[in-house]
Amino acid sequence: MIEINLKNAEKKQCIKGFGTSACWWSQNIADEKTAKEISDLLYTEKGLNLNIYRYNIGGGWNEGNCRVTNPWRKCESFLVYDDKNEAENYHGSGYDFSRDKNAYRFMKLCLKKGNIDTVILFANSPHYSFTASGQASGSLMHHTCNLPKSNYRRFAEYFLDITEHFIKDGIPVTHISPINEPQWKWGGNYVWQEGCHYEPEEVCRVFRIFAEELEKRNLNIKLYGPESGEIGGLTAEYLKLFLNDRLIMKHLGVFAIHSYHADNNTEIRKQFCREITEQHPDIRFDMSEWCELPCRNDTKSIKGALITARVIGNDLSLLGVQSWTGWVAVNQIADNRDNGKDYSDGLLSATNGFSHYSIAKRYYGFAHFSKFIGKDALVTDTHYIPQDKISIFTFLNKDESEIAVIVNEGKANDIEITSSAAYCEIYSTTQKSNLHCDYSGIFRQQIHIKAYSITTVKLWK
Helix, strand or coil: CEEEECCCCCCCCECCEEEEECCCCHHHCCCHHHHHHHHHHHHCCCCCCCCEEEEECCCCCCCCCCCCCCHHHCCCCCECCCHHHHHHCCCCCCECCCCCHHHHHHHHHHHCCCCCCEEEEECCCCCHHHCCCCCCCCECCCCCECCCHHHHHHHHHHHHHHHHHHHHCCCCCCEEECCCCCCCCCECCCCCCCCCECCHHHHHHHHHHHHHHHHHHCCCCEEEEEEECCCCCCHHHHHHHHHCCHHHHHHEEEEEEECCCCCCCHHHHHHHHHHHHCCCCCCCEEEEECCCCCCCCCCCCHHHHHHHHHHHHHHHHHHCCCEEEEEECEEECCCCCCCCCCCCCCCEEECCCCCCEEECHHHHHHHHHHCCCCCCCEEEEEEEEHHHCEEEEEEECCCCCEEEEEEECCCCEEEEEECCCCEEEEEEECCCCCCEEEEEEECCCEEEECCCEEEEEEEEC
């Protein structure tokens, strides 16, 4: 019997919400009915109840000069580039905001649901015309910045031109993120998506120029980033450089990181929290991107949902972040193991033209958190019982309801909960069921946890 006491749980950081990225897939939804269905699955209470929206400002491409072959891995740009009229291209007269129309329309559809309070515009790469390689897929040499220093301000002006247009068109942009995963090599002989490498000093300089442009335009928008691709590595160095620049810190709303390559590493999360998050209580830290990478579990496997739920719980309770955002909501159907299974890493997967889509098991792993933990809830406690392969994450909502999410990667077990609650609801996901309501009624102190399952217990007085 495993025992947890919610009465004495420690109160930790405040949660600002959950989200996902519309990158690489929303531009492919042309059908209005399909768009409505997916927006409901993501941004309504009947679905995941998400409130954070990441919209990709694409780097564009020239048909004769693009090495990214997969249409789901490149994004149309609003900038109409004409080398004969280059001086005007980034000052407004060179934009066509009818481009990327499906993605833009989908974002507006999601906003109408009334649940989104955080809109982040992010870029994997500057526009291809600003880069040294003339491509948005990175430099021709690994680990080399593809944005010449002479174009830093040009990039910021272009990005903020687009931001201002969005705002005038009614898109409530709250944050802008000009850099994504700067430490990775991006480019070289083989490319598969947009990306741009930056050394730490280059990251800081770009953010400084964006801060200057925000001041110049008097925009009430916060910087978001630098979206470091891992918890460790250079992440602490990025923060140190930011902290030494008052203007960046004035405009920095969120220090955002990605928790890739650490799915089974709880110690690196504890260390980051101890040495960074807890040392800077005035800074909001977000986990802004994760998926199962490499993706070893097909979309119908409970294992993918278990990993997703465990990572979400560990990031919130051990890393100390205030929001959790998954990578793509929808990925291409990927039958790539000669067994007919779909190894897409999104919450949903779809055919290229969205003639068919399906919900992945990991969608429900996410739902066990996002549907029950409200905005401004507090992280309270975490328990890990290694011999039973059980992780327990607890939270306290603003309405005083208590939430326990139990991720069981082993055999069936029993848990005893100590709480002053009067009522409870119990929901579980297994290989055979999704978010099934197992019980609703008078508080049940002892709960049976199924093998290889995710269970959410909601308790209230």
